[in-house]
Amino acid sequence: MDLRARRVEKLRQMVNDAGGPAAFARLHEGVNPTYVSQLLNGAAPFGDRAVEKMEKLIGLPAGTFDAGEADPDTQLAERDRVIAELRQQLAASRAREARAVKLLTEAASLLVDSDVHALEPAGAKSRRFEDAPAEIAEPSDYGYPPLPKTKAQRKRAS
16 A cells, blocks of 8 residues: 555545545644545545645644554554553442542531521521511511611601
8 A cells, every 4th residue: 555545545544434535624623624625535645744744734643644554453552551441440430439429418417407507698697587487577686687668667766
């Protein structure tokens, strides 16, 4: 396989893995899907400058398109290593999540009613004030400023 055909084949594999030229362009900022299609169809030259530009846009090391094919066994071993590493990370994250849930459950069981009321949002004050009997409810009892006096109350006070 000549150099140009190898470059096009590697690009075609990357584009197919991404789901087509448009999806490939969405994954890699600055890549034009029309230009990718032209490279794949042979309408645009895939020379050294085009290869360098594409490698920079995609974030690949220089020479990726020109490198020969890796041994399939090496590729499988690398994939197996990555899969094993990802499984370990998943197991570790599940263990962390389980510990966090256990700690939260223990902390919640230690709360008493007074702590629960302290955790209520600020809007809960107004709900408690509205639900309280009128003869005992004063805004200042719930952290609000006193209500302004009505005209009748001001006249009586003077």
